[in-house]
Amino acid sequence: MKEIKQIIKAYDQANSQGKRTALATVVHVEGSSYRRPGARMLITEDGELTGAISGGCLEGDALRKSLLVIMQDHPMLVTYDTSDEDDAFIGVGLGCNGIIQVLIEPVLATVQWNPAELLRKLAEDRLPSVLVTLFSLENRRDNTQGTRLLLKENRVWSNDGDPLPFQELLYSDGKAVLEKGHAVFKTYQVESAPVNAFIEYVEPEIRLVIAGAGNDIFPVVDMAGVLGWETTLIDGRPNYASKQRFSSCNIIIGEPENALEEVETDNRTAVLLMTHNYNYDKVLIKQLLRRGVRYIGMLGPRKKRERMLEEIRKEGFPVTGTPANVFSPVGLDIGAETSEEIALSIVSEIKAVFTEKPGKSLRDSDGRIHEKGKKTYITDQNGINV
Structure with a gap:
């Protein structure tokens, strides 16, 4: 796009x-x-x-x-x-x-x-x-x-x-x-x-919503921009989430209970929880699971994800195990350490999810890199295959 x-x-x-x-x-x-x-x-x-x-x-x-x-x-x-x-x-x-x-x-x-x-x-x-x-x-x-x-x-x-x-x-x-x-x-x-x-x-381009506006967000925003993704930032801190810091993004400043009210999600939307604030992420993930967002990525270890899902389960939220659309720890396993490398692993995982690819080396893939086009067939003016 x-x-x-x-x-x-x-x-x-x-x-x-x-x-x-x-x-x-x-x-x-x-x-x-x-x-x-x-x-x-x-x-x-x-x-x-x-x-x-x-x-x-x-x-x-x-x-x-x-x-x-x-x-x-x-x-x-x-x-x-x-x-x-x-x-x-x-x-x-x-x-x-x-x-x-x-x-x-x-x-x-x-x-x-x-x-x-x-x-x-x-x-x-x-x-x-x-x-x-x-x-x-x-x-x-x-x-x-x-x-x-x-x-x-x-x-x-x-x-x-x-x-x-x-x-x-x-x-x-x-x-x-x-x-x-x-x-x-x-x-x-x-x-x-x-x-x-x-x-x-x-299809429309991927819409990326990022909760969090810390310095580790910059490389994610930059990579999304190179790919042409529409990016929105959500944060409760106006001194962090500002046009001066993120000029190319839509900015939403608000508490987690109402921040998503201004965000329209569809089946081409990916959301990243990168606030480094456990309670903020927890409020958001419940709303996102209700919406059925295709990709929800969350920073942090596996224990954080398990604890959060267990807590919302005890609060009456109908979730069992780890939902298929929740990716945490977030990103592909490429040995990322720096914020730029982590951003690369996250953006790559989002792309893989939306193209339904495993994210493995092409060298190890069987068959074609690209999907083969559907077979050509011939139809006459009356709609009859010939």
């Missing part, structure tokens, strides 16, 4: 200066690549780049092709084959062992729901979204290619292109992706040539 917001900001700046732009999107990958489908990069007519579609090896060539797209005002699908280390393509042996399809489309300010505006609508709230981008492997300069559709709950936004013969199927398939929560690739069989679709599921 951070990259999407940076692209929107860059588009607004370019548009205010009268610069034309193009959007490059990774729409399909076979094998391995540095970035997965959904990676994006905005290119201006004077060569400014925002975002990334690779680790830096494809951007130069994509820039040259984007300038052509801007001049011709026509989308283009580009294939990068990085599977051959001896390939002299664009001057380096990439060796990523993958075939990457990148769609480059012009972003026209005269189109109400152009790709940048659809991204803006996607990022304006914390609702899960589905973004549909069309591309054609058989006709790489097909004019129907591009970011065409955005779905949220029961609302749909579509760009100003001509209606597609499979438009209703797109709506239906987009709603199915929104319900299931994972991206799919589809191919629609039409009379002229098959049209491919990357139906992307996009």
Whole structure:
């Protein structure tokens, strides 16, 4: 989501200066690549780049092709084959062992729901979204290619292109992706040539709530900022929880009994109890358990957690054992000692929990690093698999 917001900001700046732009999107990958489908990069007519579609090896060539797209005002699908280390393509042996399809489309300010505006609508709230981008492997300069559709709950936004013969199927398939929560690739069989679709599921960024405003919070806030997480601080001490100390955070000053009243939590919210105040944490954890927050991390040893849960149990709170959403001692086991290292272990654990990963070394993992996209299947205009 951070990259999407940076692209929107860059588009607004370019548009205010009268610069034309193009959007490059990774729409399909076979094998391995540095970035997965959904990676994006905005290119201006004077060569400014925002975002990334690779680790830096494809951007130069994509820039040259984007300038052509801007001049011709026509989308283009580009294939990068990085599977051959001896390939002299664009001057380096990439060796990523993958075939990457990148769609480059012009972003026209005269189109109400152009790709940048659809991204803006996607990022304006914390609702899960589905973004549909069309591309054609058989006709790489097909004019129907591009970011065409955005779905949220029961609302749909579509760009100003001509209606597609499979438009209703797109709506239906987009709603199915929104319900299931994972991206799919589809191919629609039409009379002229098959049209491919990357139906992307996009979740809001992680919302991080930190109870505590001591000096050990600084590296956590900094790392969360780098990742683009929205961060809120809660503390009862105004001299600690201040904009002077934490300029990038939302600040809530209050007693634990009412501090969470101003905090909206959802299934993308993580809360850290780092007050170093046992009673403050105890009041908060009861409220958080009632809300069913997905991740509650608490500083301190195992004995602190066990004592706290036992006390609230005796007070009548219905909890048995250690709830699955309570992580204490907090963080991954990386041998952290300093506040910066502890922050790294905490942020890594939060990321692992929200991506449902074990947090182990990739060297020891079996299979693929990234989840493989759902299998492509072909549907004709009547919704029949062919």
